[in-house]
Each structure stands twice: as structure tokens, then as C-alpha cells.
Amino acid sequence: MKAPAKSARRRLLASRLVPYLLFQALIVVATVMGLRLLQPSDPEDSALSGFSLREDGLIRPVTLPHFTSSRYSVADPPFYASTFTYRSADAAAGWSVYLPRFSNAVEVAVNGVVVLDSRRDANANRPDRNTPQIAAIPASLLHEGANEITVRLFVWGPLKGFLDTVYVGPDAALRPAFETRTLLFVTLPVVFSAWQAILAVILAIMWLMRRHEPVYGVLAAAMVLGVVQAFAPPPVPPVTVSRLAAVLLASAPIESALIVMFAVLFFGWRWPRYGTLLFVPGILVFAVGLLGGPPLPRILFLVLGIPTVGLCLFLMACITATAVVRRQDAASFTIGCAVTIVLVCWIQDILTVLEIATNDRIFVSRLSYSAMLVAIGAGLTWRFARALNQVDSFAGQLVTRVREAEERLKASFAREEERARAAALANERTRLMRDLHDGLGGQLVSIVALSERGNEGATIADAARAALKDLRLVIDSMDDIGGDLMLALGSWRERATAQLRPHDIALDWRVATPQGLPLHPELRPWHVIQIIRILDEAVTNAVKHAQARHVAVTIETRDGSDRPYGVISVADDGRGFALAGNSTAAGTGQTARGLRNMRSRAARCGAMLDLSSDASGTRVQLQLPQRFPDSDMAAG
Amino acid sequence: MTEQGETGEAITILLVEDDAPTCWRLQDALVKAGYEVRSAGTLAEARQALGGGAPRVLLTDLRLPDGHGIELIREMRQRFPDSEIMVISALGDEESVISAITVGATGYLLKDAFPTDIATTVRDLVAGHSPISASIARFIVRRTQGAAQNSAEQPPGPALNTARLTPREIDILWGIAKGFSYAEIASHLGLSKQTVPGHIKNIYRKLEVHTRSEAVFEAVQQGLIKL
Numbered sequence: 038m039k040a041p042a043k044s045a046r047r048r049l050l051a052s053r054l055v056p057y058l059l060f061q062a063l064i065v066v067a068t069v070m071g072l073r074l075l076q077p078s079d080p081e082d083s084a085l086s087g088f089s090l091r092e093d094g095l096i097r098p099v100t101l102p103h104f105t106s107s108r109y110s111v112a113d114p115p116f117y118a119s120t121f122t123y124r125s126a127d128a129a130a131g132w133s134v135y136l137p138r139f140s141n142a143v144e145v146a147v148n149g150v151v152v153l154d155s156r157r158d159a160n161a162n163r164p165d166r167n168t169p170q171i172a173a174i175p176a177s178l179l180h181e182g183a184n185e186i187t188v189r190l191f192v193w194g195p196l197k198g199f200l201d202t203v204y205v206g207p208d209a210a211l212r213p214a215f216e217t218r219t220l221l222f223v224t225l226p227v228v229f230s231a232w233q234a235i236l237a238v239i240l241a242i243m244w245l246m247r248r249h250e251p252v253y254g255v256l257a258a259a260m261v262l263g264v265v266q267a268f269a270p271p272p273v274p275p276v277t278v279s280r281l282a283a284v285l286l287a288s289a290p291i292e293s294a295l296i297v298m299f300a301v302l303f304f305g306w307r308w309p310r311y312g313t314l315l316f317v318p319g320i321l322v323f324a325v326g327l328l329g330g331p332p333l334p335r336i337l338f339l340v341l342g343i344p345t346v347g348l349c350l351f352l353m354a355c356i357t358a359t360a361v362v363r364r365q366d367a368a369s370f371t372i373g374c375a376v377t378i379v380l381v382c383w384i385q386d387i388l389t390v391l392e393i394a395t396n397d398r399i400f401v402s403r404l405s406y407s408a409m410l411v412a413i414g415a416g417l418t419w420r421f422a423r424a425l426n427q428v429d430s431f432a433g434q435l436v437t438r439v440r441e442a443e444e445r446l447k448a449s450f451a452r453e454e455e456r457a458r459a460a461a462l463a464n465e466r467t468r469l470m471r472d473l474h475d476g477l478g479g480q481l482v483s484i485v486a487l488s489e490r491g492n493e494g495a496t497i498a499d500a501a502r503a504a505l506k507d508l509r510l511v512i513d514s515m516d517d518i519g520g521d522l523m524l525a526l527g528s529w530r531e532r533a534t535a536q537l538r539p540h541d542i543a544l545d546w547r548v549a550t551p552q553g554l555p556l557h558p559e560l561r562p563w564h565v566i567q568i569i570r571i572l573d574e575a576v577t578n579a580v581k582h583a584q585a586r587h588v589a590v591t592i593e594t595r596d597g598s599d600r601p602y603g604v605i606s607v608a609d610d611g612r613g614f615a616l617a618g619n620s621t622a623a624g625t626g627q628t629a630r631g632l633r634n635m636r637s638r639a640a641r642c643g644a645m646l647d648l649s650s651d652a653s654g655t656r657v658q659l660q661l662p663q664r665f666p667d668s669d670m671a672a673g
Numbered sequence: 674m675t676e677q678g679e680t681g682e683a684i685t686i687l688l689v690e691d692d693a694p695t696c697w698r699l700q701d702a703l704v705k706a707g708y709e710v711r712s713a714g715t716l717a718e719a720r721q722a723l724g725g726g727a728p729r730v731l732l733t734d735l736r737l738p739d740g741h742g743i744e745l746i747r748e749m750r751q752r753f754p755d756s757e758i759m760v761i762s763a764l765g766d767e768e769s770v771i772s773a774i775t776v777g778a779t780g781y782l783l784k785d786a787f788p789t790d791i792a793t794t795v796r797d798l799v800a801g802h803s804p805i806s807a808s809i810a811r812f813i814v815r816r817t818q819g820a821a822q823n824s825a826e827q828p829p830g831p832a833l834n835t836a837r838l839t840p841r842e843i844d845i846l847w848g849i850a851k852g853f854s855y856a857e858i859a860s861h862l863g864l865s866k867q868t869v870p871g872h873i874k875n876i877y878r879k880l881e882v883h884t885r886s887e888a889v890f891e892a893v894q895q896g897l898i899k900l
Contacts (some may be wrong), residue, residue, distance in 0.1 A: 505785050509764055513808055516767070517815065527807030527852030539787050546852065551861045553851055 053362045061377045068381040079214045083206025091116040105198035117188040121205045123179045135171045135211040138201035140164050142191040159270040167399045169218040195336045199398045229407030230267040237261045252302035259295035262288045290319030290342040293349035304360040318345040350380045368416040375412030379405045476507030514566040523553035525565045549593035554603035564665050567638040574631045575607035575657040583611020597663040606658040613650040688712040689719045689733035706792030716740035727753040734761045735769050750777030757798045767812040779803040779877045802870040810849035837879045
């Protein structure tokens with residue numbers, strides 16, 4: 038089972054790796070050809086290659102381009118001398134001397150007068166750049182026929198000194214070649230460094246905002262180092278003050294180690310602890326540079342730094358190849374191609390240093406490194422755009438999901454509401470039925486009964502009136518009174534007054550406070566109807582049985598433990614009646630039934646009913662609850 | 674005993690009620706109190722009666738065999754602005770009373786009211802005291818609350834413009850709705866007892882929507898219609 042799986046994986050690996058490697062080989066060829074094309078052509082008409090070299094006291098003829106031995110002192114530099122022919126016919130154009138490549142610094146004199154000293158421009162002497170120099174020869178220095186030109190080549194090791202062919206001729210003929218080289222080897226690196234600086238800022242911001250992604254921070258550090266390296270002016274011997282700048286020249290190994298770290302993190306792998314060893318050579322160069330003066334760091338850079346860069350590039354190539362095989366995405370592929378180009382350029386530079394390749398000592402690693410940064414920038418942009426797309430689609434999905442959930446919720450809410458409404462309607466209908474049955478039904482039945490017996494006009498009228506009154510009460514209780522029982526009592530006062538007036542009973546209405554009763558938001562119509570019926574019963578008793586002359590209704594608010602509660606009392610000045618204690622008297626007739634009803638109604642809405650009756654009158658006191666109950670406490 | 678107006682003539686009442694026993698009952702009570710009563714059973718009869726001259730008071734039921742009492746009230750209010758109009762209602766429910774008030778009625782009479790109460794109500798009305806019940810006052814004040822809270826969502830029931838009522842008038846309506854007497858309301862609000870009926874008359878007038886165009890104007894004022 039395991040073996041086929043392994044071979045399948047191997048086949049997959051091969052099917053992915055082989056095309057990639059072939060493509061990289063293609064890129065190697067393309068890079069080599071590109072580097073050939075990069076060799077700028079110089080105006081060979083003005084070439085001056087036959088020189089006599091005085092070195093270490095010896096004079097010998099040499100042909101430029103020429104390497105001299107490495108040295109660590111700028112005293113008594115190699116001295117190149119030659120002659121050129123000046124034709125005054127060309128004088129109008131002005132003549133110049135043009136040095137396409139030299140290492141490390143030159144001082145050019147024409148007829149014994151110095152016209153060019155590259156040591157004044159620190160950047161021109163950097164061996165890693167291929168800075169050309171041009172200088173106009175003042176016309177007064179030149180004379181018809183043969184003129185002498187001498188070049189002093191300052192070399193600081195460990196690299197060998199190098200002087201490319203020197204060109205002397207009309208400025209117009211030399212200038213284009215100089216411009217081309219300047220564009221390639223001076224302007225382009227500056228542009229790349231600027232690009233690097235911008236990337237460094239962007240990446241640093243990204244890292245600051247997303248600390249959990251150190252990949253951005255690592256790359257930003259690498260870029261910052263590269264930018265500082267590009268812009269820090271290198272010290273020109275014999276000056277030794279700017280140690281830090283000298284040290285920064287050796288930043289390449291640290292940079293390359295950082296880039297390897299970036300690649301590992303970028304492809305989502307863990308940075309191995311031993312990976313830190315990759316930084317050791319760079320830090321070593323750095324430390325040595327800080328402690329000992331030049332040329333030690335330069336030597337160390339050559340023997341430690343440059344191989345480290347090569348190792349890092351090789352590791353990068355391996356990492357990206359693995360990533361390409363595993364991920365098959367555009368980012369790893371782009372970075373892989375860029376690494377291949379840089380690696381080719383590095384090999385080319387090594388071959389140049391070792392004088393195996395003859396390319397007039399043009400170093401291209403730095404330039405191609407910048408190309409890699411462009412690729413990395415593209416990779417990061419690609420990744421960022423993809424992340425944005427993912428966020429977009431995630432947001433879209435989220436919106437859809439939320440909408441779906443909302444729909445479902447709405448539907449279930451509507452269902453719930455429908456059910457609640459149906460339940461409320463059913464409850465309300467039940468309540469209405471019971472209320473109508475309690476009052477109106479019985480009264481209508483008694484009207485029918487009275488009518489059938491005939492001759493009971495006045496009684497029928499009373500019963501019908503009671504029925505109407507009850508109907509009004511039921512209708513009235515349907516109205517929303519917003520928890521203010523006073524609004525229901527207001528209507529009841531009118532009905533009670535109308536009921537008492539024919540009997541010549543005065544209704545004495547006393548409300549303790551203008552507000553009347555506390556508000557009860559939980560008050561429901563069925564509470565109201567029970568309370569009003571209790572009061573109705575009390576008034577009816579006063580009319581029918583007590584032969585009262587006054588009925589006093591008192592409404593007051595008392596402070597409860599939790600919140601205030603109302604107390605309504607109905608007192609008459611009638612004869613009174615025997616209470617439950619003398620149950621045989623009270624247990625008979627309408628009065629007794631009325632009292633029972635009152636008690637059960639009060640119990641239903643959580644109120645307390647207090648009855649007292651004696652010869653001076655009857656008093657019904659209804660103490661309302663602090664909070665009305667939600668459900669019927671004594672349903673039935 | 675004969676009830677007389679300011680001119681000394683007997684006060685004429687046009688009673689429009691299609692149910693014969695109810696009509697007799699009301700007529701008996703009013704005639705006994707000394708009013709001159711003409712009765713009509715239908716809208717057509719009522720219009721015919723109005724052709725013969727303006728009564729001082731119109732008492733009308735709302736549901737009539739050949740139409741609605743509202744039409745009669747509106748016509749009466751337009752033709753005889755000085756007359757008093759009351760609606761006769763079996764239950765005194767807000768639906769019928771308020772819709773009558775908005776076309777110009779200034780009170781209502783319960784069909785089963787005791788004869789003395791019937792006469793008293795009419796006498797008060799002629800004297801300039803527009804009666805208003807607690808439940809009607811409650812309906813109006815609840816409506817003013819509703820308008821203040823959410824004008825877009827009108828509660829069910831007849832349309833009612835409460836925007837022109839003053840805070841004082843609304844206070845008075847609250848008092849009535851809670852069952853306080855005019856005297857109690859006056860003392861709570863620091864008013865003279867005599868001024869309360871005048872306020873109530875004003876309330877009626879303000880609730881009345883005179884014409885169709887005015888109804889539209891009111892609706893625009895209240896933001897119910899957007900032009």
C-alpha cells in the first residue's frame with residue numbers, strides 16, 4: 038500500500054519539478070545571453086590601450102584592460118602612462134578622457150595636470166558598482182600632436198586592481214557610451230534602491246499592523262539594510278573614520294540570510310532554529326569590521342560573505358523549487374525565476390573575480406538582486422490581492438449567510454408572531470365570551486324569564502338596563518387605557534351616577550391625589566373588568582339591599598414595599614347586613630352570591646377585598662396589588 | 674312647562690330615529706320637558722323636515738334605513754351653523770360618537786337614558802354646555818398621545834385631528850377621562866369652574882373638520898399626507 042503511494046508522489050514530484058527545472062535552465066541561458074547584451078559598446082576609435090606601467094619601481098609595457106596585484110596601501114600606486122595624438126581640427130568639439138571601468142580609484146593627468154580624481158566621489162570607487170568616469174580636458178592643456186596621459190590606479194584589497202581601456206577623444210564621441218554606462222550602473226541601482234526603500238516602508242507598516250506575520254518584518258529589515266548599504270558613502274583610504282559605513286559594505290550576507298528567512302516564512306514554513314547559523318558569517322564580518330579597521334572586514338567579506346551569499350542563493354533556489362512543486366502558484370514561480378537569475382549573476386561575478394570570465398569586470402549581482410526584489414514585490418502584491426479577494430468572497434458569503442439567517446429568523450418570527458396573535462385572539466375571545474356570559478347572558482335570560490311571566494315591566498326594565506350597562510362595561514374594557522385604571526374608573530363613575538340618580542342616591546367621589554392611582558403597565562382588560570364588576574356589585578348592593586342615601590367612593594394611593602398600590606373603597610350609609618360570620622343569614626339570596634362573586638373576582642386579579650358592614654352602613658374596600666398578575670389566578 | 678329659547682319661543686327639536694319604540698321614548702321624555710319635537714324615521718324624512726325650517730336642536734341616530742346620520746349632521750351643520758346637534762347612540766361607543774363629532778355634533782345621548790337625564794342633557798346643550806363623557810375624553814387624549822409618539826401609525830378607529838388642541842384643553846380632557854368633576858378639574862388646573870364648559874365647546878369645534886378641503890389641509894398639517 039505504501040510503496041505505490043510513495044511512487045505516485047515521486048511521479049507527481051517529477052512531473053512538477055522537471056518542467057520547472059527545464060524552465061529555470063532556459064532562464065539561465067537567457068540570463069547569460071542577456072548579460073552578454075548588457076556589455077556596453079565603447080567608441081573603439083578613441084581607444085587607448087598601449088600603456089607603460091610603472092609598478093614597484095619596474096616599468097613595463099601593458100595592454101589595457103589590465104589587472105594589477107592586490108594591495109593594501111594607497112602609497113606608490115601603479116602608474117600607467119601613454120600618449121595620444123591631438124588634432125586641433127577637432128578642437129571645436131572639445132576633448133575628454135573616458136574611463137569605463139576601474140577599480141578602485143583613479144587619478145588621471147594630461148600633460149602632467151590632473152583632470153580627474155575619482156577619489157573625490159566616494160561612490161565612484163565602489164568595487165561592487167561599475168561606475169564610469171568622464172572628464173573634459175581643458176583645451177589649453179592640449180597641444181597639436183602627441184600628448185601625454187598618465188593614470189594612477191589606487192587599489193585597496195583584497196580584490197586585484199583593474200583598469201579598463203582608456204578612451205581619449207572628442208567629447209561628442211565619448212559621451213554616449215558614458216551615458217549608457219551611467220544609466221545602467223549608476224541610475225538604475227538608484228532607482229532600484231528607491232524601489233527597495235518604498236517596499237521597506239510598506240512592509241514595515243504591514244508588519245506593524247500585523248505583528249503576528251513576521252515575514253513582512255524580516256523582508257523590511259532586509260530591504261532597509263540594502264538601502265543603507267546602497268546609500269552609505271564608502272570610506273576612501275587612507276581615511277578610516279567611517280567604520281560603520283565600511284561595515285555596512287559587508288551587509289550582503291545578512292541581507293541574503295534575511296531573504297532566505299523571508300522565503301521560508303513566506304511559503305508558510307517554520308523557520309528552523311539552526312537557520313540562525315546563516316546569520317553568523319554576516320555578523321562576524323560586521324563585528325570584525327567594528328573592532329578592527331579596514332581592510333580586515335573587506336577580506337573577511339570576500340572569504341566569508343560572498344560564499345554565504347552564494348549559499349543563501351542556493352538555499353533560496355531549493356526553497357522556491359520545493360514551493361513550486363508543492364504549491365504550483367504564481368508567487369513561488371516568480372520568486373523562483375528571480376532567484377535563478379540572481380544565482381546566475383552571482384556565479385558570473387565569482388567567475389569575473391577569479392578572472393575566468395572576461396567581461397571587463399562588470400559586477401551584476403547587486404543589479405540582479407534588485408530584480409529579485411521586484412519579483413518579491415510582485416509576489417507580495419499578488420498575495421495581498423489574493424487575500425483581499427478572499428476577504429471579499431468571505432464577506433460576500435457572510436452577507437449571504439446573514440441574509441439567509443435573517444430570512445429564516447424572520448420567517449420563524451412571523452410564525453411565532455402568528456401563533457402568538459392566534460393565541461392572544463383565542464384568549465381574548467375566551468375572555469369576552471366569559472365576560473358576556475357572566476353578565477349579559479344571565480341578564481338577557483332573566484329578561485326572557487320576566488317577559489314570559491308578564492306584567493313585570495319595571496323589573497324587566499331593570500334587568501335590561503343592567504344588561505346594557507354590562508355590555509357597555511365589556512366594550513369599555515376593550516379600550517386600551519395604557520395601565521391607568523383611573524381612565525376606566527372615569528367611565529364607571531358616569532355609569533354609576535346614572536344608575537344611582539333615579540334612586541336619589543348621591544355618589545360622593547373623592548380622589549386623594551390628582552393623579553388618582555399609580556400606573557400599572559401590566560394592567561389588562563380582564564383585570565379592569567373584574568375590578569369594575571366588584572365596584573358595580575358594591576353599588577348595586579347599596580341600591581338594592583341597603584336603602585342607602587349616599588354612596589362614597591374613595592380612591593387613594595398607598596406606598597407599598599416595592600411600589601405604590603391603590604385602594605378603592607365604596608361605602609354606603611344604608612342598613613348594612615350580616616356578614617359571613619352569621620352565615621345562615623348571609624348565605625342566602627342575591628347579596629350572599631354577590632359577595633362571593635366579589636371575593637373571587639378580587640382573588641383573580643390579586644386584589645384584597647375587605648368587607649365591613651353594620652347598622653351605619655356597608656364598606657367595601659378593595660386593595661389593589663402592587664403588580665397585577667399575568668394570568669388568571671383563579672381561572673374558571 | 675315649556676322650554677324656551679332666548680326669543681321666548683319654544684325650543685324645537687328634530688328627532689331622527691328609525692326604531693319606533695326608542696323614538697316614542699325619547700319623544701315622550703322631551704315633550705314632557707316642554708320641547709317642541711318633530712320626529713323623522715328616515716334620512717329623507719329628516720331632510721324634508723329641515724326644508725320646513727331650522728330646528729334649534731337635532732337629535733339623530735347614525736344608522737338609518739336610507740343612509741347614515743353623519744350625512745345629515747354635516748348638512749345640518751353647513752346649513753344651520755347655530756343649531757345644536759347630538760347623536761343618539763345605544764352604547765355611546767367612541768366609533769360612532771367621535772365620527773359624529775368630527776362632522777359637527779357636540780355631544781351624544783344614550784338611548785336608554787332616564788327621561789330626566791334626556792331633558793337635562795338637551796337643556797345643558799342649548800345653554801351652551803356641550804356634554805362630554807369620560808370614555809370620549811379618554812379616546813381623544815389617547816389619540817393625542819398616539820399622535821405625539823408615532824404619527825405614522827394611526828390607531829384604529831375614526832380619524833381625529835388632535836393637533837390643534839392646547840395643552841390646557843388636553844389637561845381638561847385627562848381630568849374628564851379620569852372621572853373628575855368640572856369643579857375638581859378647575860381646582861387642579863387653577864381655573865374658574867365656569868370656564869370649563871367653554872373649553873369643552875372649543876375642543877368640539879377644534880375636532881370638527883369643516884370641509885373636505887380642510888380635511889386635506891389638516892392631514893397635510895399633521896404630516897399624514899405628503900404633497
